[in-house]
Amino acid sequence: MVRKKLIAGNWKMNCLQAEGIALAKEVAAKVKAQKFDCDFLICPPFTLLGAIKKCLRGTKIALGAQDVHFAEKGAHTGDISSLMLTDLGCTYTIIGHSERRVDHFESNELINKKAVAAHQAGLNTVICIGETGEERDAGKTIKVCQDEIDGSVPNDATAKNTVIAYEPIWAIGTGKTPTAADVEEVHAAIRKALTKKLGKATANKMRILYGGSVKPSNAAELLSLPDVDGALIGGASLKAEDFINIAINSTK
DSSP, X not given: OOOOEEXXXXXXXXXXXXXXXXXXXXXXXXXXXXXXXXXXXXEOOGGGHHHHHHHTTTSOEEEEESOOOSSSSSSOTTOOOHHHHHHTTOOEEEEOOHHHHHHSOOOHHHHHHHHHHHHHTTOEEEEEEOOOHHHHHTTOHHHHHHHHHHHHSOTTOOTTTEXXXXXXXXXXXXXXXXXXXXXXXXXXXXHHHHHHHHOHHHHHHSOXXXXXXXXXXXXXXXXXXXXXXXXXESGGXXXXXXXXXXXXXXXX
16 A cells, blocks of 8 residues: 655754744745655744744645643643644644653553544644664564554544654664664564554554654665655754755655
């Protein structure tokens, strides 16, 4: 089955307003200048969402957040609800990124609750999974991914509202990447786990992204693999030329 590639940029905690606006405008101009057979998503920090939305007008680039709370409103100091995100024009949110799982001790159960709330508000979710270096060395990669799929993905998730992002934690921002064979093996196992949880029809349509030191030089190889349906890009998304070149290489 042919699934349309999704090229997503996770800016993380980077860019003040002026540089974020400049970056978004440059990306938007480059996307407009070429015909791409892929979808685009930009996920800037919360502080930039409103400004970046204005920069993306007239493009097909979707706007997403980097996290969301499971409650609609209330006494949750420092948190952001799904309705707040949709009010700003977001159509996506990342959930369960390893930096949230590790630094903020987020559990599969919590991530599941966030995904349910996001879907109810009309947001699409990019649910992140992936193993640590220690888990990889212990041969637990597949088991970790299966467990995170089972615990983090809502039982009624669909291919329209859910994207999975496999990001081996040991490869994020390190310059290290698994071999293409390793990525292919894990993505196939993720597809199998999704089939078990959601059924074959949904699993075959759901996009699975790869993330972890994706750059223009390795994008063509990684994104040509059968079960790799795009990329969740960190550092390289902060340079418009690199981000666009990854998209170009994704179709080679």
